[in-house]
Amino acid sequence: xxxxxxxxxxxxxxxxxxxxxxxxxxxxxxxxxxxxxxxxxxxxxxxxxxxxxxxxxxxxxxxxxxxxxxxxxxxxxxxxxxxxxxxxxxxxxxxxxxxxxxxxxxxxxxxxxxxxxxxxxxxxxxxxxxxxxxxxxxxxxxxxxxxxxxxxxxxxxxxxxxxxxxxxxxxxxxxxxxxxxxxxxxxxxxxxxxxxxxxxxxxxxxxxxxxxxxxxxxxxxxxxxxxxxxxxxxxxxxxxxxxxxxxxxxxxxxxxxxxxxxxxxxxxxxxxxxxxxxxxxxxxxxxxxxxxxxxxxxxxxxxxxxxxxxxxxxxxxxxxxxxxxxxxxxxxxxxxxxxxxxxxxxxxxxxxxxxxxxxxxxxxxxxxxxxxxxxxxxxxxxxxxxxxxxxxxxxxxxxxxxxxxxxxxxxxxxxxxxxxxxxxxxxxxxxxxxxxxxxxxxxxxxxxxxxxxxxxxxxxxxxxxxxxxxxxxxxxxxxxxxxxxxxxxxxxxxxxxxxxxxxxxxxxxxxxxx
Numbered sequence: 213x214x215x216x217x218x219x220x221x222x223x224x225x226x227x228x229x230x231x232x233x234x235x236x237x238x239x240x241x242x243x244x245x246x247x248x249x250x251x252x253x254x255x256x257x258x259x260x261x262x263x264x265x266x267x268x269x270x271x272x273x274x275x276x277x278x279x280x281x282x283x284x285x286x287x288x289x290x291x292x293x294x295x296x297x298x299x300x301x302x303x304x305x306x307x308x309x310x311x312x313x314x315x316x317x318x319x320x321x322x323x324x325x326x327x328x329x330x331x332x333x334x335x336x337x338x339x340x341x342x343x344x345x346x347x348x349x350x351x352x353x354x355x356x357x358x359x360x361x362x363x364x365x366x367x368x369x370x371x372x373x374x375x376x377x378x379x380x381x382x383x384x385x386x387x388x389x390x391x392x393x394x395x396x397x398x399x400x401x402x403x404x405x406x407x408x409x410x411x412x413x414x415x416x417x418x419x420x421x422x423x424x425x426x427x428x429x430x431x432x433x434x435x436x437x438x439x440x441x442x443x444x445x446x447x448x449x450x451x452x453x454x455x456x457x458x459x460x461x462x463x464x465x466x467x468x469x470x471x472x473x474x475x476x477x478x479x480x481x482x483x484x485x486x487x488x489x490x491x492x493x494x495x496x497x498x499x500x501x502x503x504x505x506x507x508x509x510x511x512x513x514x515x516x517x518x519x520x521x522x523x524x525x526x527x528x529x530x531x532x533x534x535x536x537x538x539x540x541x542x543x544x545x546x547x548x549x550x551x552x553x554x555x556x557x558x559x560x561x562x563x564x565x566x567x568x569x570x571x572x573x574x575x576x577x578x579x580x581x582x583x584x585x586x587x588x589x590x591x592x593x594x595x596x597x598x599x600x601x602x603x604x605x606x607x608x609x610x611x612x613x614x615x616x617x618x619x620x621x622x623x624x625x626x627x628x629x630x631x632x633x634x635x636x637x638x639x640x641x642x643x644x645x646x647x648x649x650x651x652x653x654x655x656x657x658x659x660x661x662x663x664x665x666x667x668x669x670x671x672x673x674x675x676x677x678x679x680x681x682x683x684x685x686x687x688x689x690x691x692x693x694x695x696x697x698x699x700x701x702x703x704x705x706x707x708x709x710x711x712x713x714x715x716x717x718x719x720x721x722x723x724x725x726x
Contacts, residue, residue, distance in 0.1 A: 249325025313418025373398025464509025
């Protein structure tokens with residue numbers, strides 16, 4: 213097995229596996245252990261299907277229609293119908309990486325031997341992912357309870373050879389054509405299988421896993437830009453001393469302070485706050501940077517804990533228990549995932565907010581300790597970074613709106629059978645926007661801080677800062693000078709931050725940062 217192969221077993225998966233499949237070129241293999249567990253659970257379902265007693269999901273309708281017993285000759289139609297009717301999404305298409313993540317996570321659950329599908333279903337799902345076929349999934353349709361129903365239904369539709377999907381070349385075509393082209397036979401669903409493909413938190417969980425990875429990178433980037441801003445404002449790094457953070461033992465805070473201290477080591481700009489305009493203390497946006505970013509880091513750690521638990525879960529209703537019982541449950545409720553998605557949106561908003569305050573301070577001649585207004589070349593003739601900060605402020609305002617929790621907004625459905633839902637899919641969708649915006653906010657601070665440092669002539673920046681300056685200029689972000697078309701600089705800075713190159717540049721000097 214090479215590093216590009218992900219083996220799906222019967223006992224969950226890892227965050228890295230999700231990312232490798234969703235964003236990378238990893239191929240999927242289903243273990244013999246998983247296929248044996250799947251086959252054993254299917255035998256339980258087949259035995260129940262042969263009995264006259266109604267069993268939910270096997271020989272009954274669904275949701276508020278579960279009171280109807282379905283005769284054997286209608287059960288295949290029942291499973292097809294639940295997929296077709298539930299594939300009712302609307303709005304823009306969801307990103308390819310999100311669809312691949314939710315498909316892989318549903319595969320993870322059906323491979324657990326707890327859902328009662330046939331091995332054929334598991335193997336076909338893996339084949340579709342390996343072929344690079346991506347179902348069309350729409351933005352709206354999930355309430356985050358009874359699973360991400362509409363998104364998962366659109367994926368199940370592709371498994372049946374119906375609807376449209378995107379091929380590995382990016383072209384949208386009928387799913388039946390794509391399956392045939394790759395030698396994949398459509399699946400004729402049998403008892404329990406349609407329901408088993410729909411009842412999961414897979415979409416919101418996939419987006420949580422990817423958001424956690426992206427935010428981890430952005431927290432490191434934010435520590436670096438905060439350090440550069442401290443340096444540009446001639447602040448003091450005494451507030452970063454490990455002994456100060458040890459007496460308030462939040463691990464994230466200590467990690468952020470250590471990152472900032474590592475970036476600032478050897479700086480000739482730090483400690484000049486008493487020179488011409490004496491300051492007893494730096495402003496909160498500088499002095500409290502580790503506390504704010506650290507609180508976000510600790511929130512991220514909690515979110516990862518929830519994600520890891522969910523990655524180990526088999527979410528379906530009903531489920532086949534190890535002793536052979538088939539029991540209904542409420543494990544498809546997305547509350548655990550929805551809460552942390554909302555928590556992360558709050559943390560992202562606050563991190564963006566404090567970064568914007570540092571940028572504003574760098575641009576204000578009354579608070580920047582000797583820097584020119586708006587870091588302009590010829591203030592009045594040039595506007596410098598004035599409007600870059602407007603853009604950053606607009607992004608921060610958007611982050612604050614996105615921080616309003618979705619998980620408190622339950623809305624009943626299914627004739628009041630599903631009378632409390634999580635809205636976890638909505639929480640995940642807005643978090644994705646928040647993460648993208650946060651990267652842009654950090655990028656604007658990076659542009660401002662690096663320009664300000666270069667304007668501090670006669671003082672030598674820290675070695676790590678010099679490495680960042682060299683790398684960001686090489687990436688297409690220009691330094692001080694007369695006004696120019698600024699959007700390309702901001703776009704280059706955004707890519708520099710988003711891709712992790714900012715952290716990589718600093719780490720060439722500091723070594724690995726938290």
